Amino acid sequence: MIKAILKNTHNEILDKKFGSRLKELFKIRVLSFDLKIKSLLETESALCTEFSDLLASAEITFNSQKYNLSSLAQFYSSHDRQIRYDARRAQSDFFEKNQTQIDAIFDALVKVRSEKAFILGYDSYIPLAYNLMKRLDYTAVDVDAFRQQIVKHVVPLALKMRQQQAVDLNISELMFWDEPVLDSQESPKPLGDSAFIIDRCSSMYNEFSKETANFFQSSIDRDLFDLDVRQHKVGGGYCISLDSYRAPFIFSNFNGTQSDVVVMTHECGHAFQYYMSRNQLINEYLWPTLEACEIHSMSMVFLTFPWMHLFFGKDADRYCQQHLKETIFDLCNICLVDEFQHEIFKNPNCNSADRRAIWKELESKYQPWRNYGDLSNWTVGNYWHVRDHIFLDPFYYIDYGLATVCALQIYEEARTDRNTAIKKYMKLCQLGGSMSFTDLLKAVNLDNPFKNDYLSEFLKNF
Numbered sequence: 391m392i393k394a395i396l397k398n399t400h401n402e403i404l405d406k407k408f409g410s411r412l413k414e415l416f417k418i419r420v421l422s423f424d425l426k427i428k429s430l431l432e433t434e435s436a437l438c439t440e441f442s443d444l445l446a447s448a449e450i451t452f453n454s455q456k457y458n459l460s461s462l463a464q465f466y467s468s469h470d471r472q473i474r475y476d477a478r479r480a481q482s483d484f485f486e487k488n489q490t491q492i493d494a495i496f497d498a499l500v501k502v503r504s505e506k507a508f509i510l511g512y513d514s515y516i517p518l519a520y521n522l523m524k525r526l527d528y529t530a531v532d533v534d535a536f537r538q539q540i541v542k543h544v545v546p547l548a549l550k551m552r553q554q555q556a557v558d559l560n561i562s563e564l565m566f567w568d569e570p571v572l573d574s575q576e577s578p579k580p581l582g583d584s585a586f587i588i589d590r591c592s593s594m595y596n597e598f599s600k601e602t603a604n605f606f607q608s609s610i611d612r613d614l615f616d617l618d619v620r621q622h623k624v625g626g627g628y629c630i631s632l633d634s635y636r637a638p639f640i641f642s643n644f645n646g647t648q649s650d651v652v653v654m655t656h657e658c659g660h661a662f663q664y665y666m667s668r669n670q671l672i673n674e675y676l677w678p679t680l681e682a683c684e685i686h687s688m689s690m691v692f693l694t695f696p697w698m699h700l701f702f703g704k705d706a707d708r709y710c711q712q713h714l715k716e717t718i719f720d721l722c723n724i725c726l727v728d729e730f731q732h733e734i735f736k737n738p739n740c741n742s743a744d745r746r747a748i749w750k751e752l753e754s755k756y757q758p759w760r761n762y763g764d765l766s767n768w769t770v771g772n773y774w775h776v777r778d779h780i781f782l783d784p785f786y787y788i789d790y791g792l793a794t795v796c797a798l799q800i801y802e803e804a805r806t807d808r809n810t811a812i813k814k815y816m817k818l819c820q821l822g823g824s825m826s827f828t829d830l831l832k833a834v835n836l837d838n839p840f841k842n843d844y845l846s847e848f849l850k851n852f
């Protein structure tokens with residue numbers, strides 16, 4: 391159907407009604423699919439399911455109780471150093487036990503994705519992946535330049551922060567299992583379970599704005615949440631849309647840590663954007679590309695800082711400070727994962743040992759502080775096995791980095807002029823997917839992360 395529309399000599403009428411974006415999206419879909427790759431898509435999908443099932447099947451006995459990977463994660467930030475070490479040991483043991491199967495799944499995924507690209511006439515999977523992500527306005531060269539900015543400005547700052555963290559924790563060497571514990575006190579924890587968090591979100595969004603109040607109430611009325619962790623439930627947290635109902639749905643695995651609140655506010659950012667753009671005329675414009683989507687979610691986490699006392703009581707300020715610190719560390723991790731994926735698909739014939747060597751080298755570039763101690767499955771270069779995006783959503787990760795830089799701009803503005811920042815945010819949400827990433831930034835007057843040194847300026851105040 392899309393091919394027929396693109397061939398039709400009267401198709402400029404679409405531009406008049408919907409703008410030029412729709413035809414651009416159609417063109418890129420034609421470039422990303424052919425019936426010849428149908429069986430490869432089926433194989434790819436089956437491999438992704440095999441990987442998800444393997445992780446969801448995890449039954450890890452820890453302190454005589456059974457956990458899955460999501461619920462085990464609550465112990466990674468334990469105040470007790472031995473407990474967090476033991477939990478990380480249990481995580482590492484699970485992945486070590488399944489290393490052969492995970493490597494085989496990934497190897498098959500690299501082969502099938504590369505073959506798809508070759509059949510469609512691409513040199514490698516990388517440009518196909520960019521087209522599948524609908525990235526029409528930048529290329530792998532721009533993304534490489536962005537990562538270089540992170541190496542130059544963010545990695546040195548993160549290294550200093552990690553050194554200070556060791557001093558704050560009064561330990562001679564900061565180990566991998568210490569990283570989530572950012573100061574010497576107990577990590578801030580939400581004061582209640584999922585029902586409590588929904589209740590507090592309700593109060594927060596009532597005060598935040600009329601639009602957020604209506605959005606959240608409609609999600610409660612239609613029960614559009616699945617938040618609690620359960621045995622064998624697929625991991626992660628995300629927001630999807632039920633387009634026939636024009637309704638966003640939030641999925642998560644709450645485990646009682648501060649990440650429950652991060653995930654909830656983050657996913658509510660996605661859901662709120664969808665709610666705001668639900669009246670777009672065509673489904674193609676309901677969601678933008680993912681780097682733009684992550685601005686909505688990451689900004690929402692920052693814009694809800696003034697209400698964090700509702701969730702954390704006296705620890706609210708510590709939660710906000712810690713989230714900002716985590717944002718800096720995340721930028722390094724995001725670029726590490728992204729460069730790793732570029733290297734993997736530049737060299738699709740690498741074996742598992744080559745991939746471990748690439749990961750180790752990139753880890754020392756982006757996380758020079760990282761010390762896995764005696765967790766041998768990680769010291770050999772396997773830690774990327776825990777990053778399910780690498781398996782399930784290739785090339786997605788950098789979107790979090792690009793969006794972080796934009797969300798930090800909104801956060802900075804909100805600190806001095808909240809009204810302008812909120813207006814900008816609302817407009818960005820309403821525009822949905824009607825424009826490309828860089829056009830959306832222009833439309834709401836945000837700096838383009840590819841084209842300036844915004845980050846170094848921002849970090850001076852950090």
Ligand SMILES: [Zn+2]
Nearest residue numbers: 656660684687
């Ligand atoms: Zn997100």
